[in-house]
Amino acid sequence: MKRLLIFLILLLPIAAMAQSELYKHYASRKNLAVAQVNGFKLNDAVRVDVVLVVADNEAAWNQLKVELDIRGDEGVNSWLGELKQPAKRTRWNGKTVLRVIASHARRTVGFYRLNTEEQYDALLDYQLEKMKK
């Protein structure tokens, strides 16, 4: 039984390692509900990791908007952000980037981690396919 406990305790740091820096950055903050969805399926062959940040109230949302330089009050803002600085707009350059989508109505920001061109293309295809329906 002692060995089982030691085994389970050893698993804890492994679980913590699976959480991204982005998740950890927001998860400890008040007024924000944060989730990391690992392996979100875009199609049969491609998955991405997603961090979702939901502001509890208008004040928390406004703070997020300032931090991420989100302008406007309606619809959705979308851009490619740098991995370490999601607020910094960038272009696809073959390196890991974040597709950031901010929904004003839901007071939610989604960070889709794109490591490969395949993921980048699959995300665009997913959006197009779903919007057609």
Added chain:
Amino acid sequence: MTENEFDKLWQQAEAEGYGQRLVAEYPGWRRKQRRTIGMVTASLAVAVLLVLVLVAQMHQPQNFEKVYCNRVGTTDAQWASLAAEILTE
């Protein structure tokens, strides 16, 4: 008495028909028995847990692998659904 010495003595006693007496008179036997039962129980529990996790994963056609969350109240499936919805908003 070391465990090896005990095992030898135990085998000898069994061969001579004194096994039950040894069980009654040697307290270390009980400890050894409890330890063995504990290890077997733990191994079985881990095996059952692994089988349950595998079966659960095989029977749920999920569109995500794992969800970490800083709060309770929202299910993993709801988070995955939100990830899908804001992509197409």
